[in-house]
Every structure is written in C-alpha cells, then in structure tokens.
Amino acid sequence: MFQIIIILTILSIASGVEVLFKNDFLLDNNGWRITGNKIEEPAVQQSYNLNRDMSHYIMFKDTLINSDFANPTDKTLWYFESPGITLNPLSKEGTIQARNYTPIYPNVLTFTMTSFVGDFKAKNSDLNLVKLKNGANCITFKAPTDYNGEMRTFNVPFVSQLWRFDATQEEVTDNEFKEMFHGPFIIEILGDWTQGMEVIGLDNVIIWK
Numbered sequence: 001m002f003q004i005i006i007i008l009t010i011l012s013i014a015s016g017v018e019v020l021f022k023n024d025f026l027l028d029n030n031g032w033r034i035t036g037n038k039i040e041e042p043a044v045q046q047s048y049n050l051n052r053d054m055s056h057y058i059m060f061k062d063t064l065i066n067s068d069f070a071n072p073t074d075k076t077l078w079y080f081e082s083p084g085i086t087l088n089p090l091s092k093e094g095t096i097q098a099r100n101y102t103p104i105y106p107n108v109l110t111f112t113m114t115s116f117v118g119d120f121k122a123k124n125s126d127l128n129l130v131k132l133k134n135g136a137n138c139i140t141f142k143a144p145t146d147y148n149g150e151m152r153t154f155n156v157p158f159v160s161q162l163w164r165f166d167a168t169q170e171e172v173t174d175n176e177f178k179e180m181f182h183g184p185f186i187i188e189i190l191g192d193w194t195q196g197m198e199v200i201g202l203d204n205v206i207i208w209k
Contacts, residue, residue, distance in 0.1 A: 020106050021085055021207040026056045031083035032202075034060045035188065036076055043080055046201070053112050053151060057203035060191055061117065077124065077192040079131065080202050084184035087207075104209065105178055109156040111189060111205040115149030118198030123147075130156050131166065131188040134180045138166040143190055149198075 023030040025045055032043040043058040050057075062078060088103045109130065129143035141156050141163055160177035164170065191200040 018209040019206055020087055020104065020209050021205075023082070023205045024056065025058050025203060029058050032058055033081045034078055034191070035081045036078035036192065037062070043202075050114070050151070050201075053153065054114060054201060054203040057201045059116070059199060059201040061199040062192060062197045077127070077190070079188035080191055082187040082205070084186060085207070086184045088182050090183040103178070103182065105181055106158050106207045106209055108158060108208045109187065109206070110153060110208065112151065112153045112203045113189075114151040114201045115193070116199040116201060118149055118194045118200070119196055120147070120149040120194060122195045123193050124195055127190060127193065128166075129154065129190050132163070132180055132185060133188065134183065134185040137180060139163045139172050139177070139180060140166045143193075147193065149193070153204075
C-alpha cells in the first residue's frame with residue numbers, strides 16, 4: 001500500500017510540478033546545520049562536481065559513535081538540518097488576511113545523497129530518513145532498508161499515512177499533517193546510516209507542489 005502511494009505521488013508531480021523550496025548549495029551551505037553529533041555545527045559546503053546529479057553539495061562526517069558490543073547500533077544519530085522554511089506564514093485568526101489566504105501544501109520532498117566513506121553492510125537499525133519539525137511537533141518518515149551508500153535521489157511523499165509521530169509512533173491524520181506546514185518548519189535528513197564512521201554528501205533538496 002505504501003509503495004503504491006509513493007508511486008502515485010511521483011507520477012502526480014511528474015505531470016505538473018512547481019518548486020516551492022530549493023537548496024542546491026551552489027555558493028554556500030544555505031544555512032544547513034548538523035544535529036546529533038558532539039555539537040551542532042554548520043554543514044560543510046563542497047564546490048566540486050561529481051556528476052549532473054551532485055554539483056556543489058554539503059557534506060559531513062560522523063564524529064560521535066555511541067554504541068557497544070551488545071547493541072552495535074549507534075545511539076546518537078546525526079542529521080542534516082535545514083533552516084526554518086515557511087510556505088504558509090501565520091496570520092492572526094479572524095483577520096481579513098487569514099480569511100482570504102489559501103494555504104499551500106506540498107506533495108513531495110526530493111534530495112540526492114551519496115556516501116564517500118562508510119560500511120553500509122553494517123547499517124544502524126530502525127532508521128528515520130526524514131524528520132519534519134514544527135514547534136514541539138515532530139513526525140518521521142522511515143528510511144529504506146536497501147540503501148547501500150551509492151548516489152541516489154530519494155522521493156519522500158508528503159502523505160500523512162506514511163508518517164508517524166516521533167515520540168509515540170502514532171499515525172498522523174491529514175489535518176495534523178497539514179498543520180506541520182503552517183508557520184516555519186524544519187526538515188532533518190539522515191546522515192548517520194552506519195554503525196561506524198561515515199562521510200555523507202547531500203544535494204538538491206527540493207520541496208514540490
């Protein structure tokens with residue numbers, strides 16, 4: 001069922017698309033940071049061309065591996081974190097501006113990722129590929145189990161049935177999902193795939209309508 005939803009979402013954006021947000025990291029890191037490591041710090045921008053899919057990208061390497069022999073999964077996962085993104089600015093309820101405003105809801109998030117270093121035969125388990133945060137609310141989208149570290153463009157549908165609340169793993173309703181796009185929100189994209197040290201590159205983060 002989930003795979004069918006993903007395919008239908010991809011087909012829908014292919015038929016008529018509009019870019020709502022894009023970071024291609026052409027000149028700098030566009031305000032992206034690294035969370036979950038020893039300290040929060042800026043992502044590193046690299047002005048290199050790998051191919052047409054990754055040209056000028058951000059990257060980072062693991063500097064904190066928190067695991068043991070009994071449980072080799074890293075307990076401290078790091079993510080690429082976006083700056084605040086606003087598609088629907090908040091306006092005071094009951095005002096003319098609020099009554100006349102039509103909210104914008106995106107259909108899909110895409111990004112390209114590759115690994116420069118890392119043993120993807122020993123991946124961390126039960127991973128979230130993307131986290132979407134708005135205030136105290138955080139919802140998650142599961143990572144694919146078949147990713148091997150090679151360059152890939154990921155498609156993450158903004159479909160409520162595919163997301164779960166981070167703290168409780170409860171399902172997200174359509175209304176709860178739409179609320180995540182009211183006011184500024186933050187996207188976090190997984191970098192810490194493996195049980196050891198890895199170096200990951202990220203490029204072309206795009207939100208599509």
